[in-house]
Amino acid sequence: MMNFIKAVRSAWEHKDTLLCVGLDPDLEKIPWHLREMDEPLLEFNKAIIDSTCDLVCAYKPQIAFYSASKAEKQLEATIDYIHTRYPDIPVILDSKRGDIASTASMYAKEAFERYHTDAVTVNPYMGGDTLDPFLKHKDKGIIILCRTSNPGAADIQDLESDGKKIYRIIARKASEEWNYNGNVLLVVGATYPRELKEIRSITGDMPFLVPGIGAQGGDIEEAVRNGMDHDRAGMIINSSRSIIYASPERDFSAAARNAAMNLRNEINLYR
């Protein structure tokens, strides 16, 4: 079985890319000629994957885009397609799960046994005991929300306790308590480069999943300079919409490739 963090580090080094493409297909946004097909989301994903496979360190399907439209089978088939054709590329299930331990075990089963993904995003609000059922999967990447990329992230995450903001407390717990199997990563949004720098200083070389580039407006240079680890890597930088919807026409996969190439190169400029 693939070890997620090793596979990502290997891609950073050997493929020279920090880019992750988010596979969040929306039937109302994909090209018209695909919408009539039996499995339109799968066909869309396959074309995006084939055209970007050499440019990414991971793929990240967001499960809501499949569950909202009864498309679980297309998600399964997408992941199977990646594993079969591109066995070196790890897959992150972006589901941000969090529940009491007995239920969290079921969510871990969803991610790792049903969908066979290599990593999963999880929400820490309910506390450490709710993360354990994920953390015990040593080879899987457990990606904990820390400082998210959205405008309202500050509402809870920036509250201060004993002079430390909640996201700093999460970062410290992630490093000191939750990483007992060496499989923890953090979500830190590109839209908040100052926080990226702070969290990097707390967590050493812990890898980050960094959303917020592209449609969400994060600045690439600022994010890379503030989030890099000692090897000038350390970040899985995700973009979804700015790549997969680069063109609404028949040339969508070529346009996605161009957008991915440009973003990969721009990221590398600042490393």
Added chain:
Amino acid sequence: MMNFIKAVRSAWEHKDTLLCVGLDPDLEKIPWHLREMDEPLLEFNKAIIDSTCDLVCAYKPQIAFYSASKAEKQLEATIDYIHTRYPDIPVILDSKRGDIASTASMYAKEAFERYHTDAVTVNPYMGGDTLDPFLKHKDKGIIILCRTSNPGAADIQDLESDGKKIYRIIARKASEEWNYNGNVLLVVGATYPRELKEIRSITGDMPFLVPGIGAQGGDIEEAVRNGMDHDRAGMIINSSRSIIYASPERDFSAAARNAAMNLRNEINLYR
């Protein structure tokens, strides 16, 4: 369309019950004679529903138990069964979703358009803008995690900011900022009666979803006395395992009825 909070208040009053049964069927725990059937989780649920329908103010399927085993169709059919046979009983999708707004819209679609549920549980860690795509559904119940029932709940929820614990801050935001459509409820665990009382004092008559009775060990008397609103109601008190697995044999639905009746009556003793 049903208004969730009105439907629950009506059940509290006219059916004289605060009980909610959690429909969390696990193929490894349901009676043997059901496991060979085509749709074992659905058959199990139907029997539980038929035997407890007069004793509950709501049903609450936990989605992980279905998604872990590719049983989305059985979840759809369970909810459809409740709506068709027992149209007055509201259904809560327990999914604890939380994501950036564009993704949260997809999760709202999952809960309300795909599964046709009347309420959904959500996680507030990412902030107010991530709750809006749920909150805009005026007739649906949006049930926000506040103080959860698990042992590790204190890790984040009890951190103090400006002398106030995070769960108090969530309770205040829920009352003052997020309840603009009058459709907000809070999750407050029965296992922490002191916190139930505090949160009740902050939120007036806002309804609570109260897990933690039964397998999780919460004390019924303490929970009821501390969590009631001015009408001696205000709580949707959930139990899953202690009811649905009251017997592992062919008499499981009769045993579930007995367990539900006893719990409903014990709750009412203390109102």
